[in-house]
Amino acid sequence: MKLVFVNIMQELHRFDSTAIISQPPVPLAVLNGVTPKAIETSLVDEQTDSVRFNGDVFAFTLTTQYAGKVYRYADELRAAGKKVIIGGIHVTVCPEEAMRHADAIVTGEAELLWPTVCEDLLAGKLKERYDGSPTPPAQMRPVDYRFFGERPYLTPASLFATRGCNYRCSFCVSSRYMGPFRTKPLDVLEREIDQLHELYPTAFLQFTDDNLLADRNYAAEVLALLRRKKLRFVTMVTLDEFCDGALIQAMASSGCLGVAVGLESIDGDNCVAVGKRQNLGQPFAEAVHHANEQGMQVCALLMVGLPHDTPERLVRAQHYLEQVPCCLYDLRILRIYPSSPLYDQMLSRGDVTEAWWLGKETVSTNHILPGYLRVHFKHGHLSPMQLQYWALKLTSELDRMKCGAVGHALHVGRRGARAEVCGDTLVRPLPHRQAGADVARSSGAGYGRERGDTAGKWGKAITPQPLSQL
Numbered sequence: 286m287k288l289v290f291v292n293i294m295q296e297l298h299r300f301d302s303t304a305i306i307s308q309p310p311v312p313l314a315v316l317n318g319v320t321p322k323a324i325e326t327s328l329v330d331e332q333t334d335s336v337r338f339n340g341d342v343f344a345f346t347l348t349t350q351y352a353g354k355v356y357r358y359a360d361e362l363r364a365a366g367k368k369v370i371i372g373g374i375h376v377t378v379c380p381e382e383a384m385r386h387a388d389a390i391v392t393g394e395a396e397l398l399w400p401t402v403c404e405d406l407l408a409g410k411l412k413e414r415y416d417g418s419p420t421p422p423a424q425m426r427p428v429d430y431r432f433f434g435e436r437p438y439l440t441p442a443s444l445f446a447t448r449g450c451n452y453r454c455s456f457c458v459s460s461r462y463m464g465p466f467r468t469k470p471l472d473v474l475e476r477e478i479d480q481l482h483e484l485y486p487t488a489f490l491q492f493t494d495d496n497l498l499a500d501r502n503y504a505a506e507v508l509a510l511l512r513r514k515k516l517r518f519v520t521m522v523t524l525d526e527f528c529d530g531a532l533i534q535a536m537a538s539s540g541c542l543g544v545a546v547g548l549e550s551i552d553g554d555n556c557v558a559v560g561k562r563q564n565l566g567q568p569f570a571e572a573v574h575h576a577n578e579q580g581m582q583v584c585a586l587l588m589v590g591l592p593h594d595t596p597e598r599l600v601r602a603q604h605y606l607e608q609v610p611c612c613l614y615d616l617r618i619l620r621i622y623p624s625s626p627l628y629d630q631m632l633s634r635g636d637v638t639e640a641w642w643l644g645k646e647t648v649s650t651n652h653i654l655p656g657y658l659r660v661h662f663k664h665g666h667l668s669p670m671q672l673q674y675w676a677l678k679l680t681s682e683l684d685r686m687k688c689g690a691v692g693h694a695l696h697v698g699r700r701g702a703r704a705e706v707c708g709d710t711l712v713r714p715l716p717h718r719q720a721g722a723d724v725a726r727s728s729g730a731g732y733g734r735e736r737g738d739t740a741g742k743w744g745k746a747i748t749p750q751p752l753s754q755l
């Protein structure tokens with residue numbers, strides 16, 4: 286029996302842009318690792334491969350924005366007599382919907398359950414629904430990255446050390462539905478790191494965790510491991526973690542090249558409205574300068590369309606952010622994911638298009654692709670066209686990478702040379718913009734600390750705590 290794991294995402298190869306954000310679908314390698322030997326497996330990843338279905342059974346991983354597309358493929362395959370199994374975050378929150386397009390669905394984390402699903406498949410007794418449960422750390426096994434072969438991902442050395450998140454932002458689904466926060470045993474993580482370094486010796490590690498640093502004791506152990514291995518890495522951090530100067534120093538000394546920070550909005554009431562209280566009162570601009578001084582680049586993640594956004598506020602945000610030396614602003618129009626508290630609130634008010642993810646057009650989150658500008662909700666202060674205008678304006682005004690650097694990254698990714706030059710881009714020092722930082726501190730538009738309030742914070746950063754005390 287031939288089973289094909291399928292990752293339907295963004296057709297990056299069609300746009301000659303595999304360098305932009307492509308990374309391997311690691312959860313599918315986890316499942317491949319627990320598939321019985323009696324089943325022959327392979328992978329189709331739409332980021333890097335032309336989609337051709339050649340097999341008996343197709344196991345799709347499904348995220349919300351690609352649901353319509355996956356269901357269309359699934360329906361065609363089933364009409365042709367093939368078996369279809371669908372799992373992933375969207376199936377977990379919309380199981381009944383997914384069941385209409387699959388022979389079997391798997392909700393939650395699948396790795397403990399997958400051998401049973403495969404046995405049922407081999408015995409011709411596939412059930413309609415399997416409900417997975419959070420994998421306990423003691424049962425986590427190292428991922429075998431040889432599954433991805435020679436595919437030209439921009440960041441092939443992608444991995445995760447933790448699962449879940451200890452925060453509950455109201456637009457976020459993964460933290461609520463994918464189980465409690467857990468940490469991978471360090472020996473398992475080390476084996477993955479060693480294999481990634483062997484397979485991709487020039488690539489930096491990319492931790493794709495929702496919140497790698499949530500458990501500070503575990504974070505200290507991971508940072509110590511990375512320091513010992515002398516490897517470079519990037520990851521995402523929450524804003525409160527990013528503004529902890531000692532933590533940022535510890536990350537830099539462990540080889541961190543850059544972080545993506547969940548800023549979302551510079552306005553406190555927007556953060557409160559979406560349950561992101563950890564962002565309140567944080568000295569973002571100062572923290573960016575501090576990270577740059579430590580040799581780390583910063584990508585700020587921003588949203589347009591949060592509840593209190595107005596044209597005036599977005600003008601103010603642009604002026605504020607122009608003074609902050611991030612290397613990149615990753616800006617998206619708000620997406621309202623089903624089963625998130627924000628979706629439930631907006632649906633009850635009639636402000637969100639029900640089942641927007643089932644439309645014919647894919648809703649992309651990548652600003653270089655069609656679909657990025659799709660709007661599926663009613664905003665209190667901004668028309669759909671204004672949301673699109675501001676998304677484009679802020680993207681173009683705040684993008685500091687400029688055409689040369691992006692073109693260079695595209696070229697490198699396309700040649701399959703992987704992350705070496707991207708790594709160089711991340712570590713290239715930024716011009717120090719002291720004047721800009723002063724403007725940012727005094728603009729009053731951002732996170733409300735005045736200069737005097739932050740001095741003590743960075744006093745802590747200048748004298749780092751021992752890692753064990755982080």
Ligand code: SF4
Pocket residue numbers: 450451452453454457458459460495496523547
């Ligand atoms: S901090 Fe990030 S991962 Fe955690 S709940 Fe908020 S958006 Fe989700």
